[in-house]
Amino acid sequence: MKRYVYIITDRNRSSLHVGMSADLLKTISFYRQMPSLFFDSPGQLSRLIYFEELRTEDAALQRFNLISKFTRAQKEKLVRDVNPDWLDLSLGLDYEKMILSASLPVRIKKAA
Numbered sequence: 001m002k003r004y005v006y007i008i009t010d011r012n013r014s015s016l017h018v019g020m021s022a023d024l025l026k027t028i029s030f031y032r033q034m035p036s037l038f039f040d041s042p043g044q045l046s047r048l049i050y051f052e053e054l055r056t057e058d059a060a061l062q063r064f065n066l067i068s069k070f071t072r073a074q075k076e077k078l079v080r081d082v083n084p085d086w087l088d089l090s091l092g093l094d095y096e097k098m099i100l101s102a103s104l105p106v107r108i109k110k111a112a
Contacts, residue, residue: 003060005067006051007079010044013086016075017045020064024051028090048090050079 021027054060
């Protein structure tokens with residue numbers, strides 16, 4: 001079963017939260033629907049800026065524990081290595097989910 005280790009932040013990038021999940025889209029949706037559960041409105045964690053897909057729960061737990069011990073500077077470097085503009089990666093995951101669930105076949109053209 002796939003597991004995900006992720007880093008999520010607020011719109012001001014003032015807080016970096018490390019988490020682990022079996023269903024990344026469902027987890028991100030939960031954060032967005034419950035804005036005041038963890039933080040006040042400006043500090044709402046809603047932007048997925050980093051994630052890793054791991055094969056086993058043990059591997060994910062080890063990676064989660066390692067990243068959780070990182071300093072803020074180390075977490076920022078980890079994010080910037082794969083997502084230098086700190087874009088919200090959940091938008092791409094939503095789009096991928098829509099494509100995979102569509103009943104129409106997707107055609108990809110080869111570059112000339």
